Amino acid sequence: MAGGWAMLPILICSAVALAIVxxxxxxxxxxxxLPEGLxxxxxxxxxxxxxxxxxLQALSEGSPLGQLLAxxxxxxxxPREQIKERIEDTGRHVVHRMERYLNTLGTIALIGPLLGLLGTVIGLIRMFMQVMAGGMADPTKMAGGIGEALICTATGLIVAIPAYVLHRYFRSKVAGYCVAMEQQATLLLDELTAAPAAAPRARRAAAAAEQGAG
Structure with a gap:
């Protein structure tokens, strides 16, 4: 209450940020x-x-990596190009879901200090308006009023700094997951496209062996 009405949106932002984290x-x-060994x-x-x-259904519903492999x-x-295209399309959806709410967390990190500054400015304006209306005020009361106004700025920073750090942390974590999933998808793609290519060679080798025996 000491910070004024501007504290309300800051507290709402802090609650939303905590829920997202x-x-x-x-x-x-x-x-x-990324389930181990999947x-x-x-x-x-x-x-x-x-x-x-x-x-395939169980694999797709189990994890983001499973959805990509499924x-x-x-x-x-x-053909290989069509399989690769399907992996890329699915990967975009998977990454979008992993990044859900992170834009909101980044927005809170951005507007937290601005809301605090707004509350401080409004508090200072109100205090100076009272001084203008009543003449010179008690310096002690003015100092107390300035302190109360700065509460908003401090609270906004307290909310914004952890939100920014955690926003960057989750972004980095998602980026690391994307690299690992891309690696697993490439290994599976090689596995799927190597088998059809090996089959004709095996048939030709068998035919050559039969001709040699004949």
């Missing part, structure tokens, strides 16, 4: 985004042909 901490856990398991599925719709497997019989 807790939600992103839970959602962006590594084991939720890439190796999916490539084994591709080798053994365990690619029925139930497997998208590649769903078009595994198409």
């Amino acid at each position: 807790l939600e992103r901490c839970w959602t962006l856990r590594r084991k939720s985004v 890439g190796d398991e999916v490539r084994q599925w591709a080798r053994t042909g365990q690619l029925d719709p139930a497997h 998208a590649a497997l769903s078009v595994r019989n198409r």
Whole structure:
């Protein structure tokens, strides 16, 4: 209350920022985004042909990495360029979901100090208007009024600084996940496109062996 009405939007921003941070901490856990050993398991599925719709559905719903790999497997019989294009399209959607609410957190980091400064300016204007209306005021009261006005600025900075740091942290975390998922998707793409290319060579080798035996 000492900071005036401008404290209300700052406190709302702090509550929203806290909710976003807790939600992103839970959602962006590594084991939720990049389950351990999932890439190796999916490539084994591709080798053994365990690619029925139930497997793909469970894979897609399990994690962001699983969704990306399932998208590649769903078009595994198409040319490499088409599989790669599907991976890229799905990857954009996956990254968008991982970055959910981060723009809001960045906005809070930006406007927090501005809201604090606004409250300070309004408080100082109100104090000087009172001085103009009543003549010279008590210096002690003026100092107290300035202190109360600066509360808004301090509170805005207290909200904005952690919000900015955590915004950068989550951005960096998502970028790291994107690199890891791209690596796993490339390995699966190589696995899917190597098998069809190897089949004709195997058939030609078998035919040559039969001719040699004949």
